[in-house]
Amino acid sequence: MTSNNPQTREWQALSNDHHLAPFSDFKQLKEKGPRIITSAKGVYLWDSEGNKILDGMAGLWCVAIGYGRDELADAASKQMRELPYYNLFFQTAHPPVLELAKAIADIAPEGMNHVFFTGSGSEGNDTMLRMVRHYWAIKGQPNKKVIISRKNGYHGSTVAGASLGGMTYMHEQGDLPIPGIVHIAQPYWFAEGGDMTPEEFGVWAANQLEEKILEVGVDNVGAFIAEPIQGAGGVIIPPETYWPRIKEILAKYDILFVADEVICGFGRTGEWFGSDFYDLKPDMMTIAKGLTSGYIPMGGLIVRDEVVAVLNEGGDFNHGFTYSGHPVAAAVALENIRIMRDEKIIEHVHAETAPYLQSRLRELNDHPLVGEVRGVGLLGAIELVQDKATRKRYEGKGVGMICRTFCFDNGLIMRAVGDTMIIAPPLVITKAEIDELVTKARKCLDLTLSALQA
Numbered sequence: 362m363t364s365n366n367p368q369t370r371e372w373q374a375l376s377n378d379h380h381l382a383p384f385s386d387f388k389q390l391k392e393k394g395p396r397i398i399t400s401a402k403g404v405y406l407w408d409s410e411g412n413k414i415l416d417g418m419a420g421l422w423c424v425a426i427g428y429g430r431d432e433l434a435d436a437a438s439k440q441m442r443e444l445p446y447y448n449l450f451f452q453t454a455h456p457p458v459l460e461l462a463k464a465i466a467d468i469a470p471e472g473m474n475h476v477f478f479t480g481s482g483s484e485g486n487d488t489m490l491r492m493v494r495h496y497w498a499i500k501g502q503p504n505k506k507v508i509i510s511r512k513n514g515y516h517g518s519t520v521a522g523a524s525l526g527g528m529t530y531m532h533e534q535g536d537l538p539i540p541g542i543v544h545i546a547q548p549y550w551f552a553e554g555g556d557m558t559p560e561e562f563g564v565w566a567a568n569q570l571e572e573k574i575l576e577v578g579v580d581n582v583g584a585f586i587a588e589p590i591q592g593a594g595g596v597i598i599p600p601e602t603y604w605p606r607i608k609e610i611l612a613k614y615d616i617l618f619v620a621d622e623v624i625c626g627f628g629r630t631g632e633w634f635g636s637d638f639y640d641l642k643p644d645m646m647t648i649a650k651g652l653t654s655g656y657i658p659m660g661g662l663i664v665r666d667e668v669v670a671v672l673n674e675g676g677d678f679n680h681g682f683t684y685s686g687h688p689v690a691a692a693v694a695l696e697n698i699r700i701m702r703d704e705k706i707i708e709h710v711h712a713e714t715a716p717y718l719q720s721r722l723r724e725l726n727d728h729p730l731v732g733e734v735r736g737v738g739l740l741g742a743i744e745l746v747q748d749k750a751t752r753k754r755y756e757g758k759g760v761g762m763i764c765r766t767f768c769f770d771n772g773l774i775m776r777a778v779g780d781t782m783i784i785a786p787p788l789v790i791t792k793a794e795i796d797e798l799v800t801k802a803r804k805c806l807d808l809t810l811s812a813l814q815a
C-alpha cells in the first residue's frame with residue numbers, strides 16, 4: 362500500500378479487512394492493495410489516484426458500447442420504477458424479457474429463435490449442460506451425456522462452467538472436472554503447433570474431436586462446446602483449416618454443437634456473432650458480457666428451433682434462476698442492442714476500426730520481443746518470446762506480468778495470459794484511440810525488453 366492519497370489507503374484497508382476478490386491471491390492482494398477504479402467514460406477509466414487509463418480490455422471483454430452511456434442508466438431507472446422484479450416461473454412473464462427474446466432472435470443466426478435467460482455466462486453453460494442431457498433423454502437416448510470440450514477453453518467458474526473449461530489451474534481446486542466432461546486439444550498453433558504448418562496443425566487439432574467421439578462412443582456423446590475464438594485462453598485464433606474440418610466432423614455424427622459466444626457475441630469479430638464470422642451453424646449459443654455491455658449482469662442460451670421442438674415434448678424443464686430474465690437487466694440489454702443497431706456500431710467495427718486495429722497491431726511484429734501478432738475484429742494477441750524463429754519463451758521470468766505492470770503504470774490496460782498480451786477494447790474505440798493504444802503498447806514492450814536486459 363504505497364499510495365499517498367488517504368482516500369485510496371482507506372479503500373485499500375476495506376479491501377484488506379473485508380473483501381475476498383475473484384481470481385486473486387488473497388494474501389498477495391493484501392500486501393499490494395488493489396488499484397481502485399472510480400469512474401469511466403468512453404474507452405477510459407480513472408483510478409482513485411487520478412490516473413486516466415485506456416481500457417484495452419473493455420472491462421472483462423464486456424463493455425461493448427463503452428462506458429458512461431446515460432441511455433442504459435435511464436432504461437434501468439425507468440424499469441426499476443415500473444416493475445423492478447418479477448419472476449418467470451410458473452407461467453408468468455413480463456414485457457422486457459419478451460421484447461428482449463425477440464430482439465435477440467432477430468440478430469441471431471437463422472433458425473435460432475428462442476432464448477433461456479440466466480444471470481451470467483457460467484449459468485448459461487450450466488443451463489446448456491442440463492438442457493443437452495434433458496434433450497437426449499426426451500429423444501430416448503439418455504446415455505448421450507458426455508460433453509466434449511477443449512483444453513484451455515474458458516466456459517465460466519461455476520462447477521459445470523469450470524469443468525467444461527479446460528483450465529488445469531481451475532480443475533486442480535475442488536476436484537474438477539465433474540464426470541461426463543472430457544477435453545481435447547486446442548487449436549493453438551503458436552504454442553503447440555511444433556513443426557507443423559498452421560494449416561496442418563488446424564486439421565490435426567480438429568481431428569482430435571473425431572478421435573474423442575469414437576473413443577467415448579457416439580452413443581454416449583451429447584455435445585461439443587467451443588468458443589469460436591478462445592478468449593481467456595489467450596485470444597487463440599484457430600488456423601483457417603480448423604473450423605471447416607470441425608464442421609465436417611459434426612455433420613457426420615449425431616451430436617449437438619454449442620458455440621460459447623460470451624466473448625465473440627455482440628460484435629467482437631465485426632459480425633453479430635462469432636458463429637456468423639466462421640459460419641458455424643450451432644445448435645446452441647451461450648451469451649453474456651456484450652449482451653448488456655456489462656452494465657448489469659445477464660447471460661443466456663440461444664437455442665435452435667429443432668432442439669426447442671424436442672424440448673416442447675419433454676414436460677417440465679426443472680431448471681431456472683430467481684433472476685432468469687430479470688426485468689431491469691432485460692431493459693438494459695434491449696437498450697444496449699438498440700444502440701448497437703441504431704448507431705451501426707458493428708458495421709463500423711467491420712468496415713473501419715477492426716481492419717485499422719489489425720494492421721496497426723501487426724506493426725509490432727518488428728519488435729525484438731514479439732513472436733507473433735494475431736487478431737480478428739477487435740480482438741488481439743501479442744506473443745512475447747526470447748527467440749522469434751523458434752518461438753522460444755523467456756522461461757520463468759513472468760514476462761507477461763512485467764509487461765502488464767508497465768502497461769498499467771503507463772495508462773493502458775492489456776491483460777497477460779502467461780506471456781501472451783491480449784486486448785479487446787470497447788467496440789466504440791476510435792482510430793485516434795487505437796493509435797494511442799498501439800503507441801503505448803510499443804512503449805511498454807520497450808520497457809519490458811529493457812527490464813529483461815537489465
Ligand SMILES: *Cc1c(COP(=O)(O)O)cnc(C)c1O
Nearest residue numbers: 481482483515516517623624649
Ligand atoms: C466470461 C466467460 C464465461 C463466463 O461468464 P460469467 O458471466 O463470468 O459467468 C463463459 N464463457 C466465456 C467464453 C467467457 O469468456
